[in-house]
Amino acid sequence: NAGVTQTPKFQVLKTGQSMTLQCAQDMNHEYMSWYRQDPGMGLRLIHYSVGAGITDQGEVPNGYNVSRSTTEDFPLRLLSAAPSQTSVYFCASSRDGNTDTQYFGPGTRLTVL
Amino acid sequence: DQQVKQNSPSLSVQEGRISILNCDYTNSMFDYFLWYKKYPAEGPTFLISISSIKDKNEDGRFTVFLNKSAKHLSLHIVPSQPGDSAVYFCAASSSNGKLQFGAGTQVVVTP
Numbered sequence: 001n002a003g004v005t006q007t008p009k010f011q012v013l014k015t016g017q018s019m020t021l022q023c024a025q026d027m028n029h030e031y032m033s034w035y036r037q038d039p040g041m042g043l044r045l046i047h048y049s050v051g052a053g054i055t056d057q058g059e060v061p062n063g064y065n066v067s068r069s070t071t072e073d074f075p076l077r078l079l080s081a082a083p084s085q086t087s088v089y090f091c092a093s094s095r096d097g098n099t100d101t102q103y104f105g106p107g108t109r110l111t112v113l
Numbered sequence: 114d115q116q117v118k119q120n121s122p123s124l125s126v127q128e129g130r131i132s133i134l135n136c137d138y139t140n141s142m143f144d145y146f147l148w149y150k151k152y153p154a155e156g157p158t159f160l161i162s163i164s165s166i167k168d169k170n171e172d173g174r175f176t177v178f179l180n181k182s183a184k185h186l187s188l189h190i191v192p193s194q195p196g197d198s199a200v201y202f203c204a205a206s207s208s209n210g211k212l213q214f215g216a217g218t219q220v221v222v223t224p
Contacts, residue, residue: 042117
């Protein structure tokens with residue numbers, strides 16, 4: 001199993017550009033989520049999904065969109081990038097939700113100029 | 114408002130000695146607590162967890178203690194090894210809530 005994969009590993013955007021961060025898992029997990037990690041802030045939940053077709057907002061959802069058309073994939077879209085979205089983004093999956101062990105991808109380091 | 118706090122951003126410990134990492138929380142609805150370990154350029158990996166019905170959980174060199182009345186948990190690593198050098202995140206959740214993480218503690222194990 002590849003586990004949780006994320007692409008790209010690094011990305012530089014200009015303010016106002018849009019892009020999609022890709023996340024895929026091959027463990028047949030129903031629960032997937034996106035976090036951002038900022039210095040001194042830990043990991044903050046952006047959006048999550050409890051299954052295909054179902055998504056919900058986390059702690060810091062503004063400026064991000066998600067969709068879950070399949071169990072395997074959970075892309076994160078930045079609609080109009082801002083410097084405040086410079087961060088490291090982690091995708092995670094688990095079998096049973098937020099009280100179950102989360103398996104994290106390797107992260108995407110995003111810089112918005 | 115951070116509901117999970119790790120007040121020590123860093124900890125240096127000698128190889129073979131005990132590492133003690135602390136975590137405080139403010140939400141009394143939290144009933145499940147986890148510790149994750151993170152190496153540079155990698156995603157966090159699960160280390161150990163504890164349910165609020167217990168006050169201690171042990172897994173090899175790692176033990177987590179929970180003091181519900183003080184809203185405090187700690188992670189003990191005994192003995193510390195060079196491979197334990199990493200950032201450790203404390204996390205907490207409630208049955209109908211979302212997982213919340215602390216800011217992390219950087220542990221450096223010196224020879």
